[in-house]
Amino acid sequence: MYDVVDQRRVISFTIAIILSILAFLGPAAILLPLKTGFITPEAEMIGTSGWSLITGGIGFLALASVFVLFAVMEDKKKKWTISLALFAVGALGILLTLKDYYYYTPEHFVINGPFTLTSQVYEWTDFEMVTENLAKEGGTLFVESLEFKMKDGRTYQFDRGRMLQRYQPIVNAVTASGGEHIRNGG
Missing domain, CATH: 3.30.720 (Signal recognition particle alu RNA binding heterodimer, srp9/1)
Structure with a gap:
């Protein structure tokens, strides 16, 4: 019979593996369609920079690292401190991916370049x-x-x-x- 701690570790590793795979597929397969879904329907063309894929990948890898830490680290204070920092890096990476775009409409051109939020x-x-x-x-x-x-x-x-x-x-x-x-x- 498995111990509860062992089950939590298995679940954490499983989630970490899924997020690691998403680091390569997620920015293009999930975040790009999500991003374009919120841009105005009048947009004649929507694009993004190559950095968008990199920041999203880093974001997913940082989130995967959080789950690895929860599975392997015993020191609770250190685990939570490092995990919160990695979670912040992951959230920032994904946010930067979502905010990296350009598009044009018949009236104007809009750009939100890499590493900017406006x-x-x-x-x-x-x-x-x-x-x-x-x-x-x-x-x-x-x-x-x-x-x-x-x-x-x-x-x-x-x-x-x-x-x-x-x-x-x-x-x-x-x-x-x-x-x-x-x-x-x-």
Whole structure:
């Protein structure tokens, strides 16, 4: 017959294993759909940075570590202190993943970059310039990166993700509002 303590350890390890697996799958399979579900339905395109997957993975691993500690550590004071710190890291990692996004609607562009909790909303007239950085590979011209320069002095660069596939409406909206469109390279 199993002891209650042993059952708790088995359950803690099981939860830790599940959370460890979620560290690799959860940010894309759970947190990304959850995040996009709360963004306005008018959004024509929603994207996120690569950091979003990393912070979410770290968050899930920190939560998994909490359960490992509960299974192996005997000193209650030390266990609770370290567990609370790891729980805070886990919650922060998951929160940063949920708050890392960008999207555009016909009226504006919204960005909440990596490691920030507040978003910036830009009207199309707030764009100073959109720069396409082009490259050529095997005779094929492609967009290597995009750069958005804003009138408030901020610059946003996108070198991967959905933005490189669906940015043309942004270029059209910016140029229609008096902003510049530049193509470099090629």
